[in-house]
Amino acid sequence: MQPILFDIENLTHCYADGTIALRNLSITVKQGKKIAILGNNGAGKSTLLLHLNGILQPTNGTIRFKGKEVKYDRKSLLSLRKHVGIVFQDPDSQLFSANVIQDIAFGPQNLGLPKEEVLRKANPFFKLRTKKTRAIAGVLAMDPEIVILDEPTAGLDSYFSKQIMKVLDHIQKQGKTIILSTHDVNLAYQWADEIIIMHDGEILCYGDPVTVFKQAHLIRKAHLDAPWVMETFQFLVQEKFFSANEAIPQNKEELFQKISSIKSWNLGKISG
Template sequence: MTAPILSAREVSFAYEGERPVFTGLSLDVPAERTLALLGPNGAGKTTLLRLLTGGLRPARGRILWRGSPVSYTRRGLTELRTRVQLVLQDPDDQLFSASVRQDVSFGPLNLGLPVEQVRARVAQALAAMQITELADRPAHLLSFGQRKRVAIAGALALRPAVLVLDEPTAGLDPAGVEALLTTLEELRAAGTTIVASTHDVDLAHRWADEVAVLADGRLHAGRAADLLADEALLRSARLRPAWGPAVGRVLRRHGVLPPGAPDPRTPADLPSSPVREQGRSG
């Protein structure tokens, strides 16, 4: 079992004058893995992400970084935020500089890095997000999907150990979703831990190693292949069944998939049938 890099321990939180969002919630984020945080709108996904990244402080319980409690002093939060970066759902909440290059360089400059290091980090972050050609463009003139990639590049320039994304595919067209998933997989392969909130069950089944499902203030966490096959759990979170496990059950029932074979994550994972093979050969 991979040791957790970031954890919530018995965390309780409520906004002023409102009912508690969580009471006694615990979650481990395994290092160098991908974790999807699932739940319906209003379940508290964004609140949990802000707690994990130091934007909110729990009323009770603790947030742990590599097993040690987070300090909510200015120094402690600065240390956490250089290692754990949150990218908000709306990129316009994070972009404010005159150009893309200036926006992406803001974080490294704030760390006091030498100019040459800042330039190198910015260049690498822009290349990772495939937006190098946008470096000198005003961010406010870009499309929503491009602005989203700029916001992620700004986080990557700080070279975080954990990248936390709030609804990263919201507002993206299908091509934008595919490009982003490719980039996230490359980051994971390079050792970055990724946490992303979503209400898209199929997306979570496609790319996540681990899943945490929020339902009625309670959290259920485990392997994506196990939890996303639990239809009762998904119903309790007002989420529809995942496509892959449903198709996998049908294929096993008809002998197309052997027992114990993994569920398909995308249509490309479906086993070839004689008809399909004939079509290819013809």
């Protein structure tokens, strides 16, 4: 059983203009997971993420980090932010400098890390070269235990998106916890260990990708589509290429493997 990093209880957030962005939301986040928060524009994803490193404070409810309630004095926040790095949705709010090296070194230097260590940590990410990827590199260079990314692939072409996801997989394998938001159901379905579906400030469901996307009525309620891998597989089940008991594939490779197995039976559709 992995230790719990965040324990959020009955979190409500109301912005100054009266908009209620989060409604009585509760969730726990375990260490070492790849977590995707899915939801349409305005669902509350950014608002939730901004609470995780203390940029926003709850209007109501509590947030515990490693068992201790988050405090908002300067010292407590600095300590929280050493553990929890965040890449904002808008890279402009992250990048203060036009110079790549300065951007990447800015974070660690802020935390008082020596220059040599900064460059060593920043180095693997120099090849990431758009505004967004530089913002991501800047946060990764701080080497936080938990990396939060608000729509990391939005507005990027598929080449850069894949590069980012590769880097994230790599650091997760080193024991980090990754929490990202996206409205890309295919990315979330194939990448995540756990998915949180948000809609109108609430969590509609939470769990492993297959379990979450099987709840078609909730996916519809959140105005999301089914992932193509799952939809294709479900069509093949409906057409009786597979039995309904067959495990649902979670990615393209698993789906293709199952389709190849049909050929090896050499008789097409199963009976019944």
